[in-house]
Amino acid sequence: MRTMSTWMFALVACVVAAAVFFFVPFIGKILGWGDYIYIASYTVLQYVVLATAWNILGGYTGYVNFGSAAFFAVGTYTTVFFHKLYPLPIPILVVLAAVVGGLIGLGMGYLTLRLRGAFFSIATLAMAVVLQTLIVNWDFVGGSRGAYVIRPASIVLFDSYIQYLFVIMLALVVIAVTVARTIERSALGYGFAAIRDDELAAEASGVPTLKLKLIATALSGAFMGMAGAPFPYFIGFLQPSGVFGLEYAVNSIAMPIIGGTATWIGPLVGAILLGTLQQVATVTISSAVNVLMVGLLLVFFVIVAPNGLVGVVQNLFRKKPGAPS
Amino acid sequence: MSAPILEVSGLGKRFGGFVALENIDLKVAPGERLGLIGPNGSGKSTLVNCICGTLINDTGTVQFNDRDLKGLITHERTRLGMARSFQLPRPFFSMTIADNIRVPLLYTLNAHRSEEQIAARCNELLGLVGLAGKATQFPRDLTQVDMRKLELARAMAVEPKLLIADEAMAGLSGSEVTDIVNLLITLNERGITVILIEHIMSAVMQFSQRLVVLVSGKKIADGAPDIVIRDPEVERAYLGQ
Numbered sequence: 365m366r367t368m369s370t371w372m373f374a375l376v377a378c379v380v381a382a383a384v385f386f387f388v389p390f391i392g393k394i395l396g397w398g399d400y401i402y403i404a405s406y407t408v409l410q411y412v413v414l415a416t417a418w419n420i421l422g423g424y425t426g427y428v429n430f431g432s433a434a435f436f437a438v439g440t441y442t443t444v445f446f447h448k449l450y451p452l453p454i455p456i457l458v459v460l461a462a463v464v465g466g467l468i469g470l471g472m473g474y475l476t477l478r479l480r481g482a483f484f485s486i487a488t489l490a491m492a493v494v495l496q497t498l499i500v501n502w503d504f505v506g507g508s509r510g511a512y513v514i515r516p517a518s519i520v521l522f523d524s525y526i527q528y529l530f531v532i533m534l535a536l537v538v539i540a541v542t543v544a545r546t547i548e549r550s551a552l553g554y555g556f557a558a559i560r561d562d563e564l565a566a567e568a569s570g571v572p573t574l575k576l577k578l579i580a581t582a583l584s585g586a587f588m589g590m591a592g593a594p595f596p597y598f599i600g601f602l603q604p605s606g607v608f609g610l611e612y613a614v615n616s617i618a619m620p621i622i623g624g625t626a627t628w629i630g631p632l633v634g635a636i637l638l639g640t641l642q643q644v645a646t647v648t649i650s651s652a653v654n655v656l657m658v659g660l661l662l663v664f665f666v667i668v669a670p671n672g673l674v675g676v677v678q679n680l681f682r683k684k685p686g687a688p689s
Numbered sequence: 690m691s692a693p694i695l696e697v698s699g700l701g702k703r704f705g706g707f708v709a710l711e712n713i714d715l716k717v718a719p720g721e722r723l724g725l726i727g728p729n730g731s732g733k734s735t736l737v738n739c740i741c742g743t744l745i746n747d748t749g750t751v752q753f754n755d756r757d758l759k760g761l762i763t764h765e766r767t768r769l770g771m772a773r774s775f776q777l778p779r780p781f782f783s784m785t786i787a788d789n790i791r792v793p794l795l796y797t798l799n800a801h802r803s804e805e806q807i808a809a810r811c812n813e814l815l816g817l818v819g820l821a822g823k824a825t826q827f828p829r830d831l832t833q834v835d836m837r838k839l840e841l842a843r844a845m846a847v848e849p850k851l852l853i854a855d856e857a858m859a860g861l862s863g864s865e866v867t868d869i870v871n872l873l874i875t876l877n878e879r880g881i882t883v884i885l886i887e888h889i890m891s892a893v894m895q896f897s898q899r900l901v902v903l904v905s906g907k908k909i910a911d912g913a914p915d916i917v918i919r920d921p922e923v924e925r926a927y928l929g930q
Binding site: 551 | 763775779788795797
């Protein structure tokens with residue numbers, strides 16, 4: 365498992381994704397949710413991409429980004445912008461959103477990465493406010509009124525449009541998780557971890573810290589943008605206050621922390637668990653309970669299991685210190 | 690003296706109104722073992738930080754292998770062959786001992802190394818400092834002296850021409866100090882120029898071929914160790930009048 369190559373992993377991820385694709389409609393039938401299962405699953409998968417993207421910067425290099433919602437919004441508004449010009453297929457919009465998100469990540473990194481710790485986090489929060497103000501005042505994409513994006517009634521090859529969106533998000537999950545895992549095992553991953561542990565010592569070991577941090581912000585921003593690209597077609601009516609909402613910023617941080625930030629598995633597990641829990645709570649209790657639940661779980665994990673679920677499992681299997689290796 | 694590997698001239702550094710270093714000149718010959726001493730707050734670590742690029746000197750120049758280092762940041766200087774260990778060990782705490790060494794191995798040599806070469810070099814370095822049996826442990830499980838050894842092994846992994854050991858022995862017991870001094874002499878015998886910054890005089894005297902003394906940001910002595918420590922000015926700086 366540890367030595368599985370990237371291509372092998374990608375193949376396994378595709379097989380798992382295919383299994384999910386065939387499995388999900390059955391759960392929908394059992395629960396009597398019908399097509400709603402795709403809406404719920406799409407939301408969970410979207411959080412897997414967001415959490416994985418956040419973790420590239422926040423987990424691997426230790427720079428906590430509070431502005432995830434802004435990158436997500438950049439992705440959605442890239443779609444709105446191009447939709448107004450000429451409706452493009454969603455996969456192309458995803459690529460465009462990745463480019464815009466990556467560039468904004470790069471810009472944000474360049475402006476803020478000389479700051480460390482809480483100062484960096486506050487700067488990302490400020491950047492989110494600046495971007496939201498820009499969008500609110502940009503009439504072409506709807507401004508504060510919001511924007512309607514009418515999705516086509518049907519799409520070739522798929523039963524319904526929502527199923528199509530679900531498959532796209534499933535593909536993004538495969539890409540994001542494979543990239544995150546590849547980074548983790550590469551020289552880049554070692555450089556990121558060195559930055560997280562001790563930036564001065566990393567520099568003294570020959571790690572070009574600023575360059576690596578810029579790569580991390582750009583990659584993280586690109587994946588968050590990708591996660592946002594299909595969203596206007598999913599939601600139909602887009603409001604700045606919605607896509608810049610607290611729940612995206614908070615979930616992007618909470619999910620990796622609950623799962624565990626050191627590996628690619630953490631955000632995946634955290635997002636699936638928390639995301640599913642939120643969907644179930646939305647249907648059974650109320651959508652307002654979500655945020656409360658996330659808050660409580662976050663506090664619980666930060667205190668009881670700071671290394672997340674992955675950390676808990678690792679501790680169970682770890683050899684006692686001093687035992688021969 | 691052959692062409693110096695490190696040449697510091699007219700170096701000055703201020704922190705606001707406080708002059709930390711003033712007009713420092715220092716030449717180090719290839720293969721030399723230089724001791725750098727001075728009371729607390731005399732500017733030793735500031736000088737190291739200016740040489741390594743952690744701090745930027747206000748005046749003067751630093752030349753390494755006849756190359757002016759102005760404008761080069763720390764990792765670029767590291768890649769030219771200048772390594773340092775930190776006064777307080779700064780290991781990468783989330784990584785195993787072996788992975789701590791792997792980071793500089795991955796980032797310093799331009800030529801791509803295969804996984805086998807990296808693993809081999811890693812074992813070799815850990816063997817050199819006597820940590821081979823602890824490769825899979827984490828830094829938090831190490832003793833203070835092993836932490837210092839890890840610090841030196843990590844510095845060695847950048848294949849340095851010059852190693853600056855900033856108080857590599859602070860807080861160690863007598864036999865542990867001897868361990869580290871012998872290790873540094875071994876490294877020097879392999880052709881690495883070493884600058885040792887230290888308070889433990891027995892270690893400095895045992896190690897150094899030449900001694901430089903800093904007091905209040907100025908260089909007050911530079912020469913053979915046994916002559917330098919009998920210099921009245923040096924005695925005054927350490928013992929008072």
